[in-house]
Amino acid sequence: MRLGAHISTAGGAYKAFGRARDETCDSFLIFTKSNRQWAAKPFTDDDITFYKNAVAEYADLKPVSVHAAYQINVASPDPELWEKSYQALKDEVERAGALGADFITFHPGSYMASSEQEGLDAIVRAMRRLLAETETTAPDTVICLETMAGQGTNLGGKFEHLAYILENAGPSDRLGVCFDTCHVFAAGYDIRTPEAYEATMAEFDRVIGLHKIRCFHFNDSIHELGTGKDRHAHIGRGQIGLDGFANFINDPRWADHCAHLETEPTMDGEDGLPVNMNHANLAALRALIKAVEEEG
């Protein structure tokens, strides 16, 4: 797999490349604007030029995945908030498209005071319009719905939610799924043992189709299986554990897929000095790669 982490774009999106290299990434995840604000200054020609130069200079650092802002909610029953969310999501997709990013991942949304079905239909409406309106501005950027933990009225905690959206948005190679290990586990799908992992993958395949998984978020989970609580833990320090991640790392179906950490990049070590947790987590994941057995 192509492993990496969430990387800061402070000072310009192009700066993520050098940082990702320092963080030992093969691939990386960025926000292209403040993740808690609606509006963003459009990219300047220089922003794009610097970024494209970095793509050429760091040609082996790929794919690049973008994460959309958290407050976007295209499942909202409030027409004003829905339109505001839609425009923000469209802007995110077009920004990702301008950079030539491979993926843009967003949270499907929360149905709030409406119903699950109304929420799903609101997302479908957004996806249809989005595919049509970004056909030329982001033709090579795959729009990924993230699997969610199933907290509150959040949609995406059941594979069936994502299947419904993908089926009804119309067939498109530009729509896919970002599989977040912490969220899927918290939503009740076990991945800790080889048997549980295979059962979850078989279920995903039956309901959605494994070919729809385009990228991964690799986070361990502070909370137990099926609690619906979304709290990321460092790799091997949560309820999923190293054995769970070994199932993904050694699955040949994901050999070319990217997987990104979303945890805090540093924490205090026992001596009080900061530890680079991207280095630690990526090293822990790489140590799980099993040597391919010689055929004899």
Ligand SMILES: [Zn+2]
């Ligand atoms: Zn995630």
